[in-house]
Amino acid sequence: MSNNNNSHNITEIFGSMVFGDAVMKERLPKDIYKALKKTIANGTHLELDVANVVATVMKDWAIEKGATHFTHWFQPMTGVTAEKHDSFIVPDGSGKAIMEFSGKALVKGEPDASSFPSGGLRSTFEARGYTAWDPTSYAFVKGNTLYIPTAFCSYSGEALDKKTPLLRSMQALNKQALRVLQLFGVTDAKRVVSSVGPEQEYFLIDRDVYLKRPDLMYCGRTLFGARPPKGQEMEDHYFGTIKQRVSDYMRELNEELWKLGVYAKTEHNEVAPAQHELAPIYSESNIATDHNQLVMEMMKSVAAKHNLACLLHEKPFAGVNGSGKHVNWSVATDTGINLLEPGDTPFENAQFLLFLVAVIKAVDDYQDLMRVSVASAGNDHRLGANEAPPAIVSIFLGDELTEILNALENDTLYTGKGQTLMEIGATVLPHFPKDTTDRNRTSPFAFTGNKFEFRMLGSAFSIAGPIIVLNTIVAEVLSQFADELEKSTDFKADLSKLIKRTIKNHKRIIFNGNGYDAAWVKEAEQRGLSNLKTTPEALPALIHPKNVEMFVRHGVFSEHELHSRYDILLENYSKTINIEALTMIDMVNKHVIPAVIDYQNELAELVLRKKAVSPDIATTLEENLLSKISRLSVSLEKRLNHLSEQTIAVRDIKDNLELAKAYREKVYMAMSELRLVVDELEMLIGSKHWKLPTYAEILNSVN
Ligand code: ADP
Ligand code: MG
Numbered sequence: 001m002s003n004n005n006n007s008h009n010i011t012e013i014f015g016s017m018v019f020g021d022a023v024m025k026e027r028l029p030k031d032i033y034k035a036l037k038k039t040i041a042n043g044t045h046l047e048l049d050v051a052n053v054v055a056t057v058m059k060d061w062a063i064e065k066g067a068t069h070f071t072h073w074f075q076p077m078t079g080v081t082a083e084k085h086d087s088f089i090v091p092d093g094s095g096k097a098i099m100e101f102s103g104k105a106l107v108k109g110e111p112d113a114s115s116f117p118s119g120g121l122r123s124t125f126e127a128r129g130y131t132a133w134d135p136t137s138y139a140f141v142k143g144n145t146l147y148i149p150t151a152f153c154s155y156s157g158e159a160l161d162k163k164t165p166l167l168r169s170m171q172a173l174n175k176q177a178l179r180v181l182q183l184f185g186v187t188d189a190k191r192v193v194s195s196v197g198p199e200q201e202y203f204l205i206d207r208d209v210y211l212k213r214p215d216l217m218y219c220g221r222t223l224f225g226a227r228p229p230k231g232q233e234m235e236d237h238y239f240g241t242i243k244q245r246v247s248d249y250m251r252e253l254n255e256e257l258w259k260l261g262v263y264a265k266t267e268h269n270e271v272a273p274a275q276h277e278l279a280p281i282y283s284e285s286n287i288a289t290d291h292n293q294l295v296m297e298m299m300k301s302v303a304a305k306h307n308l309a310c311l312l313h314e315k316p317f318a319g320v321n322g323s324g325k326h327v328n329w330s331v332a333t334d335t336g337i338n339l340l341e342p343g344d345t346p347f348e349n350a351q352f353l354l355f356l357v358a359v360i361k362a363v364d365d366y367q368d369l370m371r372v373s374v375a376s377a378g379n380d381h382r383l384g385a386n387e388a389p390p391a392i393v394s395i396f397l398g399d400e401l402t403e404i405l406n407a408l409e410n411d412t413l414y415t416g417k418g419q420t421l422m423e424i425g426a427t428v429l430p431h432f433p434k435d436t437t438d439r440n441r442t443s444p445f446a447f448t449g450n451k452f453e454f455r456m457l458g459s460a461f462s463i464a465g466p467i468i469v470l471n472t473i474v475a476e477v478l479s480q481f482a483d484e485l486e487k488s489t490d491f492k493a494d495l496s497k498l499i500k501r502t503i504k505n506h507k508r509i510i511f512n513g514n515g516y517d518a519a520w521v522k523e524a525e526q527r528g529l530s531n532l533k534t535t536p537e538a539l540p541a542l543i544h545p546k547n548v549e550m551f552v553r554h555g556v557f558s559e560h561e562l563h564s565r566y567d568i569l570l571e572n573y574s575k576t577i578n579i580e581a582l583t584m585i586d587m588v589n590k591h592v593i594p595a596v597i598d599y600q601n602e603l604a605e606l607v608l609r610k611k612a613v614s615p616d617i618a619t620t621l622e623e624n625l626l627s628k629i630s631r632l633s634v635s636l637e638k639r640l641n642h643l644s645e646q647t648i649a650v651r652d653i654k655d656n657l658e659l660a661k662a663y664r665e666k667v668y669m670a671m672s673e674l675r676l677v678v679d680e681l682e683m684l685i686g687s688k689h690w691k692l693p694t695y696a697e698i699l700n701s702v703n
Contacts, residue, residue, distance in 0.1 A: 051103030119564025
């Protein structure tokens, strides 16, 4: 932050609004602090007397920070966060009020949750779900409210949110990774956690322009818009100088995030005009998930203060790069060892190789789940298009590591960079450069030295889903490995065999080439990799018996929970397309047709008036234009009617999957056809009549 005048204040403001460890230590009685720490470390139950003390101290601290209300903050299946604010005020019995906050209110809440999607887990007439404090994620003050991060469950214990299964998946990974570490004689590690650093892309446009585009307001993306004369082809925006207005925005955004304890670190311009990125320093999965939600919320609310609008949709503009989110993921022990980092000793490198091949096998075995975890109507515009990773899941390892695995598989000698490796556990592996410039950016899942980078997420996603999948599938493979090796009588030999076998059976998922290349699609098919192009094609994998069994085995989802999630995702897909279709119809009726009529009218009148002056006067320009627009307006009407009919026709479909498919194949297709003719009209119609901001105006609206 070279342009930050207040940089000396950063350490002071960082975490100032968080009820974090330092505040707890300072303010809580020693025994209470200890009890709370124990709860946090072991995930055990918090006693009510402890909770009562914590609540009172927390409330006093929050009031000092300006809070008058508190809320249980949770992450329902909508993908965004939810909150219901209650004030601390309690009548004191004499007509006055006191500020109170009990342990019970801290630990448990009962939001009226009837209108959150539950996928049939909780019928609306018994809208009882409860929120439970997740003490591993600190409470914080934002605005006038104390936020308590919580998990959201039904009374029968079923998860109604994204946080609960995320915590369960962390436990599953912890358990299985510890079993494997035990085999390597690692006994000092008590906990293994997955860490995540999500890079967040977004667009920033002027708010006045935004408010003139109903499609951006209601759908998050433009439903039409002709290509601007200058887009991203000059590649002058990527890492370019940041404009003053944007940098003022970024400064305030950073400060707000720092106050909330989010380590916002890097920021730069992205490829597309008006596109930017923010990356925090990585943290434990559940904290990173909470923080990424805060990042997205803050991006929007700070934008409003600067008369800007922040677009988090995966594809706000056709023909311009969309926005993604890269989830950098690694697994580390509480003793500070990153299990995806090649070690310094032969033994450590054997351990690294085992964890590495576990990830490779997991991703190969559960490609479909990885794909499901990034499936949404918005992300369908990116995946498979020539800018984001394809819808095919594959792993980039880089040439060097791939060669090492080849050598291991074939018992050949590896001699790269002066290193040799003959036998697993016998030699030291080379350290892989963490940031090589030739890094493959087209890969959906790339090894980047000491972590994997999952690049298929859309920018609007909660990162919880993809992390749940990653944690669980890797836990599954580690459990298979542990089952096998725990029985071994010759650990070294069996470990070597296991690694070799895993490489042999799963190397098809490794691909170091260009993921955008059409040839890859063919090759991937020959390799037997799945290519689930759209959300309706991808989602059924979520309830595939093989996947259900795996999630159930690790206690991450029950079968019932998976089915409910499947329904919610399908419904969400259909609803999204339905809203888009209705918005499109409305915009064509209210904006496009009037513009078409007015302009034609002007042209026709001009022809008539010119002819009245002299029958010989040339009117070819007006007449040709008029007939072109007239022809286009015929197909405009046809396609508009067709789209309207399709949106009505799908209403009869009862089955959720069939409905989603119909939205894709019928409604979405009709929208695409309508868009083509609207975009052609936009290019012909004078700007006096075309009142919707154009792509050029939107993309260059921040100066
Ligand atoms: P790039 O744009 O080159 O991919 P960035 O620096 O923008 O890289 O983002 C890298 C992200 O990866 C950051 O959020 C960083 O904190 C995170 N990261 C670094 N090391 C790890 C790790 N061991 N585990 C998880 N995330 C990590
Ligand atoms: Mg990246």
